[in-house]
Amino acid sequence: MAVNDISFxxxxxxxxxxxxxxxxxxxxTMRILTGYMPPTxxxxxxxxxxxxxxxLEARRHxxxxxxxxxxxxxxxxxxxxxxxxxxxxxxxxxxxxxxDDVAEMCRITEFVDRLIGKLSKGQRQRVGLAQALMPNxxxxxxxxxxxxxxxxxxxxxxxxxxxxxxxxxxILSTHILPEVSVTCERVVIINRGKIxxxxxxxxxxxxxxxxxxxxxxIRGPEEAVQAALRALxxxxxxxxRANNVDSLLFSVECEAGAxxxxxxxxxxxxxxxxxxxxxxxxxxxxxxxVQLVTDEAPAA
Amino acid sequence: MIRNxxxxxxxxxxxxxxxxxxxxxxxFFVSIWxxxxxxxxxxxxxxxxxxxxxxxxxxxxxxxxxxxxRLIAEEAKTGTLELLLTQPIREVELVMGKYFAAVGFLMxxxxxxxxxxxxxxxxxxxxxxxxxxxxxxxxxxxxAFMAIGLIASSLTQxxxxxxxxxxxxxxxxxxxxxxxxxGAAAExxxxxxxxxxxxxxxxxxxxxxxxxxxxxxIVGCLFVTTQIITARRWR
Numbered sequence: 001m002a003v004n005d006i007s008f009x010x011x012x013x014x015x016x017x018x019x020x021x022x023x024x025x026x027x028x029t030m031r032i033l034t035g036y037m038p039p040t041x042x043x044x045x046x047x048x049x050x051x052x053x054x055x056l057e058a059r060r061h062x063x064x065x066x067x068x069x070x071x072x073x074x075x076x077x078x079x080x081x082x083x084x085x086x087x088x089x090x091x092x093x094x095x096x097x098x099x100d101d102v103a104e105m106c107r108i109t110e111f112v113d114r115l116i117g118k119l120s121k122g123q124r125q126r127v128g129l130a131q132a133l134m135p136n137x138x139x140x141x142x143x144x145x146x147x148x149x150x151x152x153x154x155x156x157x158x159x160x161x162x163x164x165x166x167x168x169x170x171i172l173s174t175h176i177l178p179e180v181s182v183t184c185e186r187v188v189i190i191n192r193g194k195i196x197x198x199x200x201x202x203x204x205x206x207x208x209x210x211x212x213x214x215x216x217x218i219r220g221p222e223e224a225v226q227a228a229l230r231a232l233x234x235x236x237x238x239x240x241r242a243n244n245v246d247s248l249l250f251s252v253e254c255e256a257g258a259x260x261x262x263x264x265x266x267x268x269x270x271x272x273x274x275x276x277x278x279x280x281x282x283x284x285x286x287x288x289x290v291q292l293v294t295d296e297a298p299a300a
Numbered sequence: 301m302i303r304n305x306x307x308x309x310x311x312x313x314x315x316x317x318x319x320x321x322x323x324x325x326x327x328f329f330v331s332i333w334x335x336x337x338x339x340x341x342x343x344x345x346x347x348x349x350x351x352x353x354x355x356x357x358x359x360x361x362x363x364x365x366x367x368x369x370r371l372i373a374e375e376a377k378t379g380t381l382e383l384l385l386t387q388p389i390r391e392v393e394l395v396m397g398k399y400f401a402a403v404g405f406l407m408x409x410x411x412x413x414x415x416x417x418x419x420x421x422x423x424x425x426x427x428x429x430x431x432x433x434x435x436x437x438x439x440x441x442x443x444a445f446m447a448i449g450l451i452a453s454s455l456t457q458x459x460x461x462x463x464x465x466x467x468x469x470x471x472x473x474x475x476x477x478x479x480x481x482x483g484a485a486a487e488x489x490x491x492x493x494x495x496x497x498x499x500x501x502x503x504x505x506x507x508x509x510x511x512x513x514x515x516x517x518i519v520g521c522l523f524v525t526t527q528i529i530t531a532r533r534w535r
Contacts, residue, residue: 031382034386035385035386036382036385036386036533037533038533056388056390057388059386059387059388060388062386064383064386066379066382066383068379070378070379070380070381070382070383071380072311072315072380073378074315074318074319075311075314075315079314083307083310083311084387086303086304086307087304087307087308087387087388087389088387088388089303131383
């Protein structure tokens with residue numbers, strides 16, 4: 001069984017990130033949502049229609065971009081988009097203007113009349129996104145939409161997806177973490193076919209942190225600095241490690257909610273040590289993710 | 301319903317005509333037919349299309365697999381089927397669309413051969429009725445072949461396997477009445493034999509029973525293909 005007891009809701013106009021390691025069941029979930037595969041048990045309702053019982057009606061509201069971006073290589077993007085438009089029941093004039101719009105949005109205008117077979121991976125990826133946007137669907141299911149794109153195209157594609165917020169509901173699967181924090185309002189993390197967390201990216205990070213950590217780059221005697229920082233109220237612990245040739249990096253763990261940045265700064269400066277940098281060390285989504293999907297270290 | 305089928309047929313037909321394979325197959329068979337035409341007409345010195353059409357019908361054993369192997373197997377392999385099956389179209393629309401495209405290409409190939417009866421009419425005085433009946437027979441037989449090939453193409457992702465399966469099935473149906481069997485088995489063999497039925501038509505005899513047989517076979521095959529594609533979702 002690829003997925004088991006996956007249950008989540010997406011609000012209209014929301015962008016939901018679907019995060020998980022390879023083989024976690026992301027693609028299976030998307031295939032069930034788009035009506036490609038029936039669930040052996042349970043149900044999926046899209047735009048108010050049961051994807052299995054009222055499949056056709058549900059599919060009218062969904063567009064899908066599979067991970068492999070399957071396209072007809074013997075057609076041009078324009079012809080292909082036109083074909084998708086026809087199947088979606090769009091009139092000839094509606095199709096023509098929509099093709100121009102989505103070509104513009106996905107930046108495929110310059111090769112819209114070339115054969116898909118001659119396009120690069122990144123270009124095809126964008127044609128795939130254009131194909132999904134063509135019918136202007138209520139719900140978009142995108143499986144790894146930025147794979148194979150160069151960094152600039154990734155930024156552009158994320159912007160396209162972010163612009164869909166409000167009007168379209170987007171479910172986006174990815175294993176690239178920054179993508180989720182940049183584009184998604186809510187994250188579902190799945191591992192081995194089960195949901196391990198559902199929350200906003202910010203909440204997840206906060207929840208994992210539990211306490212706040214501040215990093216300081218200080219030029220000064222290690223022992224003395226440690227002792228001085230530990231002596232401050234609300235400080236839980238201090239760790240240090242070598243940073244540059246002549247300075248050390250101190251991680252100061254403080255009680256949650258206590259903002260000690262100014263206290264720490266003035267303490268260091270008063271002692272005459274060189275304070276080179278001070279920043280709150282945010283727990284990255286990577287840390288959250290690793291913590292959630294690693295069985296040996298259960299989340300607190 | 302019809303809109304989706306038409307859209308798929310159009311796309312598929314275009315795919316036939318942009319593919320070099322289709323043109324090579326057409327060129328190959330038209331050459332063979334030309335040679336047959338030349339050999340038969342110069343041999344018999346008769347303005348009669350029947351011997352030629354009966355040879356044509358044999359070559360369709362090879363044309364059938366070539367024209368149908370791609371239809372669904374290729375889409376399953378490249379993954380475009382996944383995208384197609386998540387569009388708001390019914391499986392039956394997909395199957396019909398594919399089938400009509402194959403029949404369309406078949407008709408194109410047959411249209412090329414109309415050159416032969418035209419030539420006969422210019423230089424001789426052939427009997428028009430039997431010629432028309434013969435073409436109808438060839439068309440019905442070809443349409444049945446396409447439907448059988450479509451099933452095979454829906455069963456696998458491998459075009460070569462699809463073509464081989466189609467060829468074997470067609471050959472079995474073709475030779476069914478040749479195998480000498482006794483009693484009820486012989487009856488069944490004669491019933492399913494495609495060659496027997498098309499040979500009658502080529503003689504100019506259009507029997508409703510034969511027409512109904514071909515149409516039933518085609519509808520049955522399309523139904524089975526639809527079921528196979530629906531069932532594929534469960535794997």
